[in-house]
Amino acid sequence: MNIGKKKKVVIIGAGPAGLAAAYEFLRQDQLSKFKIEIYEMDSQVGGLAKTLYYKGYRFDLGGHRFYTKFPEINNFYKNFLKRDMLVRKRLSRIYYDKKFYNYPLLASNALKNLGIKKSIKIILSWIKRQFNKYKDEFTFDQWVANRFGDELFKIFFKSYTEKVWGIKTSKLSADWAAQRIQNFTLSKAILNALFQFNTGSKTIIKKFYYPKYGPGMLYERIKSLLEKNNVKIFLNHEITGFNLSANNVGSINIQDNLKKKIKKVKTDVIVSTMPFDKLVSYLNPPKNVKVQISKLKFRNFIAVNLIVKSNPFPDQWIYIHDPNVKVGRIQNFKNWSPFMIKEGKKNTAIGMEYFSSEGDDLWQMADEEIINLAKQEIEEIGLIQKNDIEDAFVCRARNAYPIYDFNYQIPLKAAKNFISKFSQIYPCGRGGLFRYNNQDHSILAGFYTARNIIAGKIVNDVWGLNESDNYLEEKTKKS
Numbered sequence: 204m205n206i207g208k209k210k211k212v213v214i215i216g217a218g219p220a221g222l223a224a225a226y227e228f229l230r231q232d233q234l235s236k237f238k239i240e241i242y243e244m245d246s247q248v249g250g251l252a253k254t255l256y257y258k259g260y261r262f263d264l265g266g267h268r269f270y271t272k273f274p275e276i277n278n279f280y281k282n283f284l285k286r287d288m289l290v291r292k293r294l295s296r297i298y299y300d301k302k303f304y305n306y307p308l309l310a311s312n313a314l315k316n317l318g319i320k321k322s323i324k325i326i327l328s329w330i331k332r333q334f335n336k337y338k339d340e341f342t343f344d345q346w347v348a349n350r351f352g353d354e355l356f357k358i359f360f361k362s363y364t365e366k367v368w369g370i371k372t373s374k375l376s377a378d379w380a381a382q383r384i385q386n387f388t389l390s391k392a393i394l395n396a397l398f399q400f401n402t403g404s405k406t407i408i409k410k411f412y413y414p415k416y417g418p419g420m421l422y423e424r425i426k427s428l429l430e431k432n433n434v435k436i437f438l439n440h441e442i443t444g445f446n447l448s449a450n451n452v453g454s455i456n457i458q459d460n461l462k463k464k465i466k467k468v469k470t471d472v473i474v475s476t477m478p479f480d481k482l483v484s485y486l487n488p489p490k491n492v493k494v495q496i497s498k499l500k501f502r503n504f505i506a507v508n509l510i511v512k513s514n515p516f517p518d519q520w521i522y523i524h525d526p527n528v529k530v531g532r533i534q535n536f537k538n539w540s541p542f543m544i545k546e547g548k549k550n551t552a553i554g555m556e557y558f559s560s561e562g563d564d565l566w567q568m569a570d571e572e573i574i575n576l577a578k579q580e581i582e583e584i585g586l587i588q589k590n591d592i593e594d595a596f597v598c599r600a601r602n603a604y605p606i607y608d609f610n611y612q613i614p615l616k617a618a619k620n621f622i623s624k625f626s627q628i629y630p631c632g633r634g635g636l637f638r639y640n641n642q643d644h645s646i647l648a649g650f651y652t653a654r655n656i657i658a659g660k661i662v663n664d665v666w667g668l669n670e671s672d673n674y675l676e677e678k679t680k681k682s
């Protein structure tokens with residue numbers, strides 16, 4: 204559908220990927236050729252990287268570090284944030300067996316917590332595994348045990364990973380470990396723990412960038428710039444289906460979630476950052492593809508956000524490996540940036556992270572119940588007394604983590620194959636590509652997608668992004 208001479212592009216989702224795609228049209232001075240509209244079901248922009256504002260306090264969905272190996276993305280961050288980009292010194296720990304371990308590991312602290320006996324057991328188990336390595340590294344536990352030994356795997360990898368993914372590490376693909384941990388090994392961990400120098404692994408990076416008011420500030424700035432240039436961004440607008448004729452989307456059904464009204468919108472091109480399985484299901488796939496996409500699963504995320512009287516611990520975040528509590532990670536946003544807290548207040552803003560699946564016990568809990576659980580757990584861990592919590596609220600995010608079980612590549616391939624028939628449609632972003640992307644990958648995917656549309660052919664491989672490249676983000680065993 205040409206508007207005058209303009210081609211219409213509908214972007215589904217105003218997260219990092221969707222906004223970046225729109226920005227690339229603007230940056231390349233293409234708004235005279237393309238009419239861009241963005242539809243976002245949420246009431247604010249930023250997607251999973253949004254920052255919530257509550258009674259003068261700010262909370263991320265999980266703290267969002269800004270790091271990237273792509274100079275283009277670094278420049279992009281700096282260009283938008285300038286002096287509002289803070290450099291933060293990292294402090295994070297692991298809570299396990301009622302003790303706090305510095306992370307990255309510190310030899311004296313690790314030895315003190317583990318004791319000589321357990322430390323020797325860890326080293327011996329590593330040596331043993333070196334003589335009997337798994338030949339095939341299909342699963343997460345095989346991949347980690349080969350590099351860290353079985354004993355360390357049990358202490359520092361198993362329980363947290365199972366909380367995040369909700370499946371046994373023996374059912375999780377090694378792809379995730381390879382993407383996240385990469386070339387970090389026990390010997391490097393020990394060298395760093397002893398001498399505190401970087402052996403080439405980014406796991407031990409001690410500083411990171413963070414915007415003064417959280418990541419949401421970047422996305423609000425992009426939104427303002429786009430709107431100044433007449434790009435329309437419709438918040439609270441959800442794509443609910445497509446009207447198809449053969450392999451062409453005639454129009455899109457869009458529901459205004461506030462007015463509960465549906466409109467039909469015609470378009471030439473669709474950039475979709477909504478979950479990939481959802482996109483495929485809107486395209487009337489044949490039965491075999493339907494079966495395949497039902498195997499692509501996501502993990503949901505629940506943040507229980509607390510306003511606490513004082514600032515009780517120095518970390519930005521603490522990983523909770525203790526299997527006796529459900530919480531996976533605890534964020535302290537004042538330590539990310541003091542500007543996240545209401546001016547002049549001694550309080551802090553805490554985010555307790557829970558990982559869940561649609562319909563499981565946690566997901567079904569009422570907000571009040573899950574707040575009570577969080578209060579109880581943070582007291583049990585010994586970080587905060589219940590009475591010091593002044594206020595609390597819950598934020599839920601569906602489809603936060605694409606689950607790499609060890610067969611996920613098969614249904615993904617089938618769905619990709621099917622969707623390639625629709626030349627109008629450009630899947631993009633984290634959920635959109637079913638790829639465990641960070642902000643930088645999603646932003647780059649947005650740029651690439653816009654470039655492909657502008658060129659009228661594939662000049663950049665969006666699917667290949669963050670797949671085979673030497674992933675240089677802080678390579679950590681954590682999500």
Ligand SMILES: Cc1cc2nc3c(=O)[nH]c(=O)nc-3n(C[C@H](O)[C@H](O)[C@H](O)COP(=O)(O)OP(=O)(O)OC[C@H]3O[C@@H](n4cnc5c(N)ncnc54)[C@H](O)[C@@H]3O)c2cc1C
Nearest residue numbers: 216218219220244250251265267268442477632633641642
């Ligand atoms: C707990 C957690 C911690 C993280 N920490 C970091 C970190 O430290 N550093 C980092 O760089 N990255 C981090 N990330 C990853 C980062 O949040 C994502 O990479 C990024 O947000 C992905 O952007 P996206 O635009 O691809 O997808 P999303 O952020 O998921 O955005 C997609 C958008 O599409 C909208 N949408 C979906 N369906 C529809 C529909 N039908 N109609 C209209 N709109 C729709 C959604 O509401 C959403 O706004 C973290 C993620 C999580 C969950």
